[in-house]
Amino acid sequence: MERxxxxxxxxxxxxxxxxxxxxxxAQSQDLIVDICTTPNRYWNKQVVLKGHVVKxxxxxxxxxxxxxxxxxxxxxxxxxxxxxxxxxxxxxxxxGVVEQRKAGDNVPIVREGSRSPAQPDSPVGAPAxAPAxAPAxxxxxxxxPAxxxxxxxxxxxxxxxxxxxxxKAKAQSAPAPAPAPAxAPVAAAPPPAAPSLLENPLVIxxxxxxxxxxxxxxxxxxxxxxxxxxxTPAPAPPPSVAPAAxxxxxxxxxxxxxTMAASRGTEVFTRLGGELAVSDxxxxxxxxxxxxxxxxxxxSGQRKNDLDLSDTTVSREQAKVLYNTVDRSFKxxxxxxxxxxxxxxxxxxxxxxxxxxxxxxGNTVVKxxxx
Numbered sequence: 001m002e003r004x005x006x007x008x009x010x011x012x013x014x015x016x017x018x019x020x021x022x023x024x025x026a027q028s029q030d031l032i033v034d035i036c037t038t039p040n041r042y043w044n045k046q047v048v049l050k051g052h053v054v055k056x057x058x059x060x061x062x063x064x065x066x067x068x069x070x071x072x073x074x075x076x077x078x079x080x081x082x083x084x085x086x087x088x089x090x091x092x093x094x095x096g097v098v099e100q101r102k103a104g105d106n107v108p109i110v111r112e113g114s115r116s117p118a119q120p121d122s123p124v125g126a127p128a129x130a131p132a133x134a135p136a137x138x139x140x141x142x143x144x145p146a147x148x149x150x151x152x153x154x155x156x157x158x159x160x161x162x163x164x165x166x167x168k169a170k171a172q173s174a175p176a177p178a179p180a181p182a183x184a185p186v187a188a189a190p191p192p193a194a195p196s197l198l199e200n201p202l203v204i205x206x207x208x209x210x211x212x213x214x215x216x217x218x219x220x221x222x223x224x225x226x227x228x229x230x231x232t233p234a235p236a237p238p239p240s241v242a243p244a245a246x247x248x249x250x251x252x253x254x255x256x257x258x259t260m261a262a263s264r265g266t267e268v269f270t271r272l273g274g275e276l277a278v279s280d281x282x283x284x285x286x287x288x289x290x291x292x293x294x295x296x297x298x299x300s301g302q303r304k305n306d307l308d309l310s311d312t313t314v315s316r317e318q319a320k321v322l323y324n325t326v327d328r329s330f331k332x333x334x335x336x337x338x339x340x341x342x343x344x345x346x347x348x349x350x351x352x353x354x355x356x357x358x359x360x361x362g363n364t365v366v367k368x369x370x371x
Contacts, residue, residue: 006219013215017208033074035098039108042098047110049078050118052091067109070094082112093118103337272323274330274353275371281364282310289371290330295321297361298335313362315339321353330368332359 030047051072059066067079068086079101086092096110274290276297288295288307298305301316309318315336322331330353334341342360343351353359355370 013212029093031074032070032072032076032078035078035108035110036076039098039106042108043100045098046113047096047098049080049094049096049110050091051094052120053086053088056085056088058085070110078108078110080110080112082115084115086115091118091120092116100337271371273328273371274321274323275369276307276321276359277367277369278309279365279367281362283364290321290323293323293325295323297321297366307366309361309364311362311364313339314364315361318361329353 029050030042032049032051035042035047049070049072051070053068054071054077055069057067057069058064064085065083066085067081068088069077070080070092071077080094080096092115094110094112095114096112098108099111101107101109270291272290272292276288276290276295278284278286286307292306295307296303296305296317297307297309297320298318299309299311299314299316303317305317315338317335318339319332319334319336319341322333323329324331331350332341332343332348332353333350334348339362340347342348343353344358345360353368355368357368359366359368
């Protein structure tokens with residue numbers, strides 16, 4: 001019964017996590033305008049972008065590698081470096097790391113880690129057309145009766161008769177004052193639908209947290225408690241050491257002390273056959289015997305370096321020296337993007353060190369010696 005309850009709780013937890021994953025992904029997306037405005041906050045950090053591809057640039061031409069320009073809802077563009085160029089005009093969700101386009105500049109570029117197609121944002125509905133205005137009522141037309149021509153009448157009589165007829169027709173055709181038109185009824189807009197609670201991310205998050213808490217309580221309640229031992233024996237007293245009566249006894253006691261010290265985690269110092277000597281710079285005169293497979297070099301910072309230099313022209317994570325146990329060789333790897341590592345005057349990303357090589361970090365010169 002207990003196994004069935006645990007299985008049901010675990011299955012419910014997996015289903016809830018899978019259902020909440022898309023919402024959490026949507027909430028964690030980054031905006032290109034923030035990356036372009038404050039790139040110092042995003043160097044070497046993972047970002048999630050959603051946008052459409054507006055330009056594709058193969059590099060070298062004719063291959064599927066290169067860069068493409070991504071534009072998101074903030075109407076800003078950023079270049080993405082990839083080994084698999086996408087189709088132009090498509091919408092994608094891109095996971096990548098923000099890097100400097102060139103060492104020393106402040107222009108960001110995203111190194112693509114993964115890419116998946118996405119649906120474009122839903123277009124905003126067009127506003128409803130305004131109701132057509134009611135056609136105006138046609139104006140009433142009045143007809144003017146023709147003045148009768150009196151046979152044998154004088155000109156004055158004809159003018160008087162025409163004047164009278166015109167006044168009579170005017171009085172008859174004058175429209176009565178029309179009542180004010182009633183206002184056309186305006187259909188009341190339907191009240192906006194209340195947003196569903198299931199569409200609110202906070203509500204969904206609260207539900208997920210509550211369900212996980214209930215599952216945890218059930219799991220703790222059904223978990224069997226380990227039996228309490230009825231008797232716990234007292235720890236044995238440490239053995240007493242008798243005073244050494246001879247040199248042999250003293251040697252044996254010393255060997256026992258060394259064994260106890262080693263059991264407490266004493267680190268064994270091993271010479272691997274290499275040494276770094278600072279010959280020029282603020283730390284001139286310092287020597288470091290290489291005793292680990294990986295030896296880190298740099299200025300004081302977040303990383304604790306084996307060769308910690310005080311020169312301000314040295315990066316906090318400048319370089320590291322790797323020891324090859326197969327051929328017993330030493331190789332230096334540059335880790336700085338602002339201050340290059342030079343071996344015998346040449347800038348290198350990685351190089352196998354030889355006895356007497358001159359290594360430069362900013363204003364500091366270090367010589368490698370094989371011992």
